[in-house]
Amino acid sequence: QKEVEQNSGPLSVPEGAIASLNCTYSDRGSQSFFWYRQYSGKSPELIMFIYSNGDKEDGRFTAQLNKASQYVSLLIRDSQPSDSATYLCAGRGSGAGSYQLTFGKGTKLSVIP
Amino acid sequence: GAVVSQHPSWVICKSGTSVKIECRSLDFQATTMFWYRQFPKQSLMLMATSNEGSKATYEQGVEKDKFLINHASLTLSTLTVTSAHPEDSSFYICSASSQEETQYFGPGTRLLVL
Numbered sequence: 001q002k003e004v005e006q007n008s009g010p011l012s013v014p015e016g017a018i019a020s021l022n023c024t025y026s027d028r029g030s031q032s033f034f035w036y037r038q039y040s041g042k043s044p045e046l047i048m049f050i051y052s053n054g055d056k057e058d059g060r061f062t063a064q065l066n067k068a069s070q071y072v073s074l075l076i077r078d079s080q081p082s083d084s085a086t087y088l089c090a091g092r093g094s095g096a097g098s099y100q101l102t103f104g105k106g107t108k109l110s111v112i113p
Numbered sequence: 114g115a116v117v118s119q120h121p122s123w124v125i126c127k128s129g130t131s132v133k134i135e136c137r138s139l140d141f142q143a144t145t146m147f148w149y150r151q152f153p154k155q156s157l158m159l160m161a162t163s164n165e166g167s168k169a170t171y172e173q174g175v176e177k178d179k180f181l182i183n184h185a186s187l188t189l190s191t192l193t194v195t196s197a198h199p200e201d202s203s204f205y206i207c208s209a210s211s212q213e214e215t216q217y218f219g220p221g222t223r224l225l226v227l
Binding site for chain 1: 157159204214218
């Protein structure tokens with residue numbers, strides 16, 4: 001059974017701080033990972049994806065992947081109240097059905113002004 | 114970026130009626146489309162995966178005769194909830210991916226069955 005685990009939160013950080021969101025996965029065959037942001041009542045929107053071990057930066061967001069530890073994280077620098085949302089981690093495996101994503105249950109982030 | 118639309122954005126219907134939801138990829142060709150359902154304060158649940166021109170693959174526990182999926186073109190997939198009942202009330206979200214594999218989500222459709 002492929003699983004993606006996230007702390008449900010809520011994770012509260014003050015405005016301007018770094019928010020660190022973590023995710024672990026069980027399927028060693030997972031090839032790529034995606035972070036989505038979902039505001040309450042809205043559908044998920046893609047923030048970024050990562051395929052390779054290491055860090056990938058995009059603006060205030062940095063995704064980190066460690067395949068040996070089966071660990072993915074998302075760092076949000078200079079957190080803003082508008083970043084308050086639920087963040088979904090998803091992994092995509094290889095082989096049959098590889099286009100499917102396995103989603104975690106999401107971590108709720110609250111950025112306190 | 115990739116844009117996916119859904120129509121309608123919300124629908125209210127009587128129990129026993131059928132509801133059709135459209136999902137369109139507006140600026141790319143979607144070889145694969147996915148249909149999810151999300152109940153309040155719960156995570157996304159994949160219902161089915163559809164490839165253009167092929168029958169949809171349904172997840173375990175999802176009734177294929179109740180949730181009819183058609184993926185007739187590379188830009189359009191439809192989900193029909195047949196004989197809807199109040200327990201089918203949910204937030205239905207589609208996503209689409211091309212050869213690049215990243216899934217882009219539509220804005221979702223809220224269904225309320227009275």
